[in-house]
Amino acid sequence: MNLRPTVDFLLYDWLKVERLPCRARFADHSRETFDAVLDTCERIAREKYAPFNRLVDTQEPQFDGEKVILPQATHDAYKAYAESGMLSAAQDYEIGGMQLPYTVEAAANAFFAMASVSIGSGMLTSGNANLLMVHGSEMQKKVFAAHEFSGRFSGTMCLSEPQAGSSLSDVMTRATPDGADFEADPLGARYRLRGHKMWISSGEHELSENIIHLVLAKIPDANGQLVPGVKGISLFIVPKKLVDTEGRLTGERNDVALAGLNHKCGWRGTTNTLLNFGEGKYPVRGQGGGWDGTGAIGYLVGQPGDGLKCMFHMMNEARIGVGMAATMLGMAGYHASLDYAKNRPQGRPSGAGGKDASRPQVRIIEHADIKRMLLAQKAYCEGALALALYCARLVDEQHPGNAADADVARLLLEVLTPIAKSFPSEWCLEANSLAIQIHGGYGYTRDFPVEQYWRDNRLNMIHEGTHGIQAMDLLGRKVLMDNGRGLQLLGERMQATATQAQAQAAWGAEADALRDALGQVVQATQQAWAGAEPAQALANAVPYLQAFGHTVIAWIWLDVAASLGDEPSPAAQGRRAACRYFYRYELPKIGAWLSVVASRDPTCAELPEEAF
Ligand SMILES: Cc1cc2nc3c(=O)[nH]c(=O)nc-3n(C[C@H](O)[C@H](O)[C@H](O)COP(=O)(O)OP(=O)(O)OC[C@H]3O[C@@H](n4cnc5c(N)ncnc54)[C@H](O)[C@@H]3O)c2cc1C
Numbered sequence: 204m205n206l207r208p209t210v211d212f213l214l215y216d217w218l219k220v221e222r223l224p225c226r227a228r229f230a231d232h233s234r235e236t237f238d239a240v241l242d243t244c245e246r247i248a249r250e251k252y253a254p255f256n257r258l259v260d261t262q263e264p265q266f267d268g269e270k271v272i273l274p275q276a277t278h279d280a281y282k283a284y285a286e287s288g289m290l291s292a293a294q295d296y297e298i299g300g301m302q303l304p305y306t307v308e309a310a311a312n313a314f315f316a317m318a319s320v321s322i323g324s325g326m327l328t329s330g331n332a333n334l335l336m337v338h339g340s341e342m343q344k345k346v347f348a349a350h351e352f353s354g355r356f357s358g359t360m361c362l363s364e365p366q367a368g369s370s371l372s373d374v375m376t377r378a379t380p381d382g383a384d385f386e387a388d389p390l391g392a393r394y395r396l397r398g399h400k401m402w403i404s405s406g407e408h409e410l411s412e413n414i415i416h417l418v419l420a421k422i423p424d425a426n427g428q429l430v431p432g433v434k435g436i437s438l439f440i441v442p443k444k445l446v447d448t449e450g451r452l453t454g455e456r457n458d459v460a461l462a463g464l465n466h467k468c469g470w471r472g473t474t475n476t477l478l479n480f481g482e483g484k485y486p487v488r489g490q491g492g493g494w495d496g497t498g499a500i501g502y503l504v505g506q507p508g509d510g511l512k513c514m515f516h517m518m519n520e521a522r523i524g525v526g527m528a529a530t531m532l533g534m535a536g537y538h539a540s541l542d543y544a545k546n547r548p549q550g551r552p553s554g555a556g557g558k559d560a561s562r563p564q565v566r567i568i569e570h571a572d573i574k575r576m577l578l579a580q581k582a583y584c585e586g587a588l589a590l591a592l593y594c595a596r597l598v599d600e601q602h603p604g605n606a607a608d609a610d611v612a613r614l615l616l617e618v619l620t621p622i623a624k625s626f627p628s629e630w631c632l633e634a635n636s637l638a639i640q641i642h643g644g645y646g647y648t649r650d651f652p653v654e655q656y657w658r659d660n661r662l663n664m665i666h667e668g669t670h671g672i673q674a675m676d677l678l679g680r681k682v683l684m685d686n687g688r689g690l691q692l693l694g695e696r697m698q699a700t701a702t703q704a705q706a707q708a709a710w711g712a713e714a715d716a717l718r719d720a721l722g723q724v725v726q727a728t729q730q731a732w733a734g735a736e737p738a739q740a741l742a743n744a745v746p747y748l749q750a751f752g753h754t755v756i757a758w759i760w761l762d763v764a765a766s767l768g769d770e771p772s773p774a775a776q777g778r779r780a781a782c783r784y785f786y787r788y789e790l791p792k793i794g795a796w797l798s799v800v801a802s803r804d805p806t807c808a809e810l811p812e813e814a815f
Pocket residue numbers: 360361362363365366367368369370401402403404405467470475662665666667668669670671672
């Protein structure tokens with residue numbers, strides 16, 4: 204089974220991306236150029252990624268004491284991806300980009316995520332460079348971002364520390380000015396960093412000439428104390444190897460040392476590291492090194508204290524990317540289990556007189572329960588892919604255009620980002636579990652790929668803001684910001700879809716159900732907050748996230764289904780069935796989720812520890 208028809212349908216028939224070239228930024232593009240990008244990525248994913256997905260799972264990164272060793276296939280995949288131009292696809296022509304709409308870039312990247320999610324880590328490199336294009340100085344763009352876009356350097360995102368994961372205000376990495384002339388460095392105000400960064404993906408390897416770490420750290424106040432809270436956090440570029448103002452390596456190794464590799468449940472093709480900054484393993488620029496010495500050299504990005512604000516640029520991008528990865532892992536499991544179900548004979552149908560053992564067995568796809576599990580996967584994964592591309596389209600709509608439309612797109616994206624990340628992380632993982640179930644015992648072995656998809660996908664509810672943190676972001680911030688304008692705009696889009704669907708007799712019940720679900724979400728939002736302390740309102744934030752996510756996917760599916768008209772093809776029939784499945788089997792769950800939100804049910808929050 205091939206992903207391309209689904210991508211083509213969503214891009215062209217549903218989202219009409221071929222209309223984007225009427226915006227000045229995309230004027231040189233057309234369906235032909237979009238198709239050429241999709242063709243290239245599909246081919247590279249098929250040739251350089253998919254065949255090695257199991258290999259990178261079994262041959263984990265190894266540290267030989269000096270270097271991290273990765274399979275040759277990972278080097279080949281990295282090279283092919285960089286050469287495709289995808290690292291800078293959305294960037295301006297002047298810096299070698301293609302000015303490709305982000306919607307098309309995201310769709311093209313879906314092929315890689317489905318083929319082998321962990322062999323490539325391009326998302327971090329382009330996210331890192333994209334951040335520098337917005338918040339970096341001209342010199343930082345030229346010296347660091349440009350070489351990341353070409354693939355010569357790769358990038359990381361260094362937020363987490365052993366004691367500071369969800370709570371980034373507690374980071375303890377310190378940055379102190381490097382000498383009296385620290386502000387005179389052409390690469391940016393120069394600091395010395397000391398501290399530990401945990402869980403850093405692609406933190407050490409030999410895939411690229413250099414690794415550009417973007418590091419959150421605190422600049423101590425005049426008394427040498429770290430400022431509590433996120434306001435004290437600043438952002439620094441810390442290259443593994445130092446460079447000059449032309450981006451050439453100076454031959455000096457910066458003091459960033461690998462303390463150890465993390466051995467993960469899945470996603471094993473990507474190195475994951477504990478890094479020590481400024482421990483003195485690589486004393487740099489000769490002033491002694493060591494914890495009491497000079498530290499790793501880092502260059503300030505933006506203003507002191509603005510670190511987290513700058514980093515959100517990369518984190519928001521990464522959240523949509525994580526959602527897309529979760530979606531495509533779900534989709535990979537769906538395709539694998541569909542193929543298996545079409546070929547596995549097992550059991551016989553029950554007729555009026557019971558089962559006739561003399562008749563041949565049927566293939567399991569003929570059993571209603573297997574069809575249920577396939578349709579659930581399709582509804583979760585294709586719905587999530589449609590949402591991811593819808594969000595990507597909102598990114599493109601922020602290119603003027605007119606400022607009011609751009610602002611609407613921005614607000615909608617703010618509200619939808621926690622869903623684009625969390626819905627697939629939870630429900631496309633569930634899809635992977637169903638794919639294992641369809642395989643029966645074989646699904647529980649390493650002879651079939653579905654167990655790896657599940658293990659790889661299990662990460663997505665954890666990184667880039669855990670499920671719980673996303674939920675609190677949604678209920679505690681996103682639906683409240685600008686006096687609830689984001690939620691209101693989303694509601695308007697849902698109402699418009701319901702009106703359009705209502706005009707077709709086939710979708711009247713679903714249109715009513717969507718309006719009802721939206722009403723329940725809005726009401727529960729108000730009730731959760733009515734006169735409540737934040738701790739009470741947010742105690743059931745995860746059920747709120749689940750209900751919100753299901754309402755969003757129900758809206759997306761109705762919009763997709765209504766766009767099909769009377770199209771008789773099997774693909775359209777499948778999409779209509781996935782929509783109906785979601786409304787009949789999934790959407791009714793929101794009642795239970797929202798009831799504990801609206802009543803601020805204290806069952807969990809108030810249980811004393813001793814009672815567990
Ligand atoms: C494979 C992998 C790759 C990663 N890559 C990177 C990377 O490249 N760069 C990077 O900086 N980080 C990375 N991370 C780190 C990741 O973002 C953190 O693991 C995540 O933010 C959670 O932090 P933690 O592990 O310390 O868990 P904790 O923050 O300790 O959370 C533990 C549990 O407590 C819950 N919890 C925490 N605080 C609250 C609260 N206030 N209210 C309610 N519940 C709460 C959480 O939801 C979670 O369920 C990666 C992690 C993994 C596993």
